[in-house]
Amino acid sequence: MTLLHWIGNFLRHQLDLVPLSTARWLMIGLYLIVMFWIIQLPSTETNPPDRPGTWRGDLKIWAWFAIMFQIVIYSVF
């Protein structure tokens, strides 16, 4: 048993204590963090410079959809 084995066993034991429902919420939490970060991005970074203000060109909306699908998937499975 080396120091690396000891560290590995310790971490494995601690992570094994985490309930799977908490692990699921951590994954969903990752998506929520990305979602809130994207929502607060300035519109100059998410819209085309030549036609600002059109909803179809606003990348925030499409990014938001991509994340919403993920949150639903990780909530169901």
Next chain:
Amino acid sequence: MAQLTSIDYLVILSYLAATMVIGLWVGSYVRSGSDFFLAGRSLPWWAIGMSLVATDIGGTDLMGVGGDAYRYGIVMGNFEWIGCIPAMLVGAFVFIPHLWRCRVTTIPEYLERRFSVQLRSSVAACWLFLMACNLGVMLLASAVFLKSLSGWDISVCILTTALLVGAYTWSGGLAAVVYTDVLQGVVMICGCLIFVAIGIYEVGGIEPLIDKIHTVAKAKDQQDAWQREQKMTPEERLAIKTKPRHDRPTHESEHLSLVLPVDTRSPGPWPGILFGLGLIVGPGYWIGNQCIVQRALGAKSEYEARASYVYGALIKNLIPFLVAVPGLIALVKFPELGHGRADVALPQLVGALLPVGFRGMFVAAFLAALMSSVDSYLNSATTLYVNDFYRRFYRPEADEGQMLAVGRWTTIGFVVWGIYFAFQLQAFPAGIYTIFQTLLSFFLGPTLAVLVAGMLSRSASSDGAVTGFYAGLLTSIGLFSLNQPGVCRWLDLKPLFQVGQPYLYYSIWSFLVAMTFIVIFSYFLRSDPPEKTRYAIGGLNPEGGAA
């Protein structure tokens, strides 16, 4: 699988002809090195987005994920979902626009501007080695699958794929790769959608499929657990029985869960998926892999580069349903195959389910997945060699015409190398594909560390980055070695990791070690001059000048 008919061959030949026409037509517009390597920075977001997805799904992934879904269930979907989508979105709004703004052709070129030529050469050499090896590995592994799908000879599969892909990549460079990827992506998605729809219809719908998966998978899990317990000591058996279950479901199998416990037998325990795949491997792949990033660098504008990644992330939501669900349908239809023969489950399902014509469509989808990955690796390996070695060290004064000629000759060289290496690999055991996938995980952690440090901090120095990159690389190699049975026997130690394929954990540790070295060495050693640090995010205006 059942024999292909003339209608199936007609479908396959139509797909191949369309690919060649698009590739060679795009190639007729290529006039310079910039056209060849970055498509003259003219690519639209929709083409890049589909190309990103098509490149990421290789032929071996299409079949391999199906086989793994048969063994382990929908947990394999994590590799396309949490392993891709958060990284693609963060990449879309932070890293990719900055790389586009820097007007670089390769990731190592950026690393020289931000840090040093030593780091550029080290990263380029590692990735070039990986890509060159992967060309042969992908050609062989896909030929083996193609043989099981179509019955064609392996040598014929290797030569046909390499020569067709080589021809249009030689002609059109990145533009040909991206526009053929669009066709290949559509063929791949449509072919798989039809396959999944027929499969679900055959088992009676979605709800019966879910019920049958639980029944079959739970019986298999119990049988596997009983076989494992027979090999355990009484103490180990007692420890398993008395272990707290921490909220694990007892009424169903793990096959329909994306979140699996630490001691799962699948390659996806939740800490590896969340910390390894979601936070390190995914971002490393989508931000640091030349093969992926190169097409966004060829976008028309910074906005189109961002939009391509967002569009790709949207499509990615669909992919696991297309590549993993067939494996679950195969589990219900052929439960007797077992873990050992899971890889033949999909070809068997294609033969059993698909009528004449649709079998050809699925083979075309497989070929599309295969060709879209091989052409990207071919083009990116050429780009790395020509830009980071030939032009950087041998002919810095080479003009656009010379760069185009050298790019085309190098493409031919890599095609010949890929064919040669694929034939040589036939003498190696089947696990060689897994070994090269593990090699990818060696580089992702350290590459991500130097990119993140370089872009997000002006305090990171070139000495720290070079030291961190090598420290991370050595960490991956060390952990991999300490997990090999031969090394463990020799040192009289237990393997370091208890999961079957711990490559996600190599990435976590190599990233952490690389980042620690970068921070410590950057703090204590000399800092970089402003002409280097201005390549951190915020240091350039949209036109590429100093902010």
